[in-house]
Amino acid sequence: GENVEQHPSTLSVQEGDSAVIKCTYSDSASNYFPWYKQELGKRPQLIIDIRSNVGEKKDQRIAVTLNKTAKHFSLHITETQPEDSAVYFCAASRNSNSGYALNFGKGTSLLVTP
Amino acid sequence: SQTIHQWPATLVQPVGSPLSLECTVEGTSNPNLYWYRQAAGRGLQLLFYSVGIGQISSEVPQNLSASRPQDRQFILSSKKLLLSDSGFYLCAWKRDYNEQFFGPGTRLTVL
Numbered sequence: 173g174e175n176v177e178q179h180p181s182t183l184s185v186q187e188g189d190s191a192v193i194k195c196t197y198s199d200s201a202s203n204y205f206p207w208y209k210q211e212l213g214k215r216p217q218l219i220i221d222i223r224s225n226v227g228e229k230k231d232q233r234i235a236v237t238l239n240k241t242a243k244h245f246s247l248h249i250t251e252t253q254p255e256d257s258a259v260y261f262c263a264a265s266r267n268s269n270s271g272y273a274l275n276f277g278k279g280t281s282l283l284v285t286p
Numbered sequence: 287s288q289t290i291h292q293w294p295a296t297l298v299q300p301v302g303s304p305l306s307l308e309c310t311v312e313g314t315s316n317p318n319l320y321w322y323r324q325a326a327g328r329g330l331q332l333l334f335y336s337v338g339i340g341q342i343s344s345e346v347p348q349n350l351s352a353s354r355p356q357d358r359q360f361i362l363s364s365k366k367l368l369l370s371d372s373g374f375y376l377c378a379w380k381r382d383y384n385e386q387f388f389g390p391g392t393r394l395t396v397l
Contacts, residue, residue, distance in 0.1 A: 206386070215376060215388040216330070261330065273320055273345075274386055278329040
C-alpha cells in the first residue's frame with residue numbers, strides 16, 4: 173500500500189519568512205495530493221491540492237509543487253503570519269471513485285512567531 | 287451545498303462501556319464515508335471506510351466496528367471501550383476526484 177513520509181515534524185519560523193514542508197510517497201499510481209491544515213482542537217481543513225497532470229499550483233500565499241519522477245511534493249507558505257500556526261498534513265491517493273482512502277503523513281507542527 | 291455532522295461533540299465514558307458515534311452527510315448522494323481516529327498530538331489513523339450501504343472495510347483490527355444503515359449515515363460502535371480508545375474521532379466524506387472533507391469530530395475520553 174501507499175506510504176507517505178512527511179518532514180519536518182516541527183517547524184518554527186519568524187513572521188514574514190517562508191515555510192516549506194516536504195512529503196514523499198511510495199505508490200507510483202498515486203495521482204492526487206491534498207494538503208490539510210488543522211488548528212488546535214478543530215477538524216483538518218483542505219487548503220490546497222494538486223493532481224499529477226500539473227507540477228505546481230498556487231493560491232495566494234500557498235503553493236504546492238509535485239515531482240512525480242522523484243515521488244515527492246511540497247507545500248510552500250510565503251510571508252507567513254501567526255495565524256498560519258497549525259499542524260499541516262499531506263496526503264496521497266489514487267484518483268478513483270472506489271474506496272481508495274487518503275494516506276496521510278504524520279503531520280508538521282508549524283509555529284509562526286511574531 | 288454539502289455538510290457533514292457528527293455527534294456527540296464530546297463524550298466521557300468509563301472503561302468497559304459501549305460506544306455509538308454518529309455521522310451524517312447532507313447535500314450529496316452515495317458518498318464514500320470514512321472514520322479516522324486522532325490520538326492527542328498524533329496523526330490521522332484510518333479506521334473504517336464505506337463505499338455504500340452495508341459495505342464496510344476495516345483498516346485496523348480492534349474492538350471497534352462500523353455500520354452504514356443508510357446512504358448518508360455512518361456509525362462507529364464499540365461493545366466495551368478501552369482506555370486506548372480515547373481520542374478525537376473524525377468522520378469524513380469524499381466526493382468526485384478524491385476531494386475529502388472532515389466533520390467537526392467527537393472528542394472521546396475513556397476513564
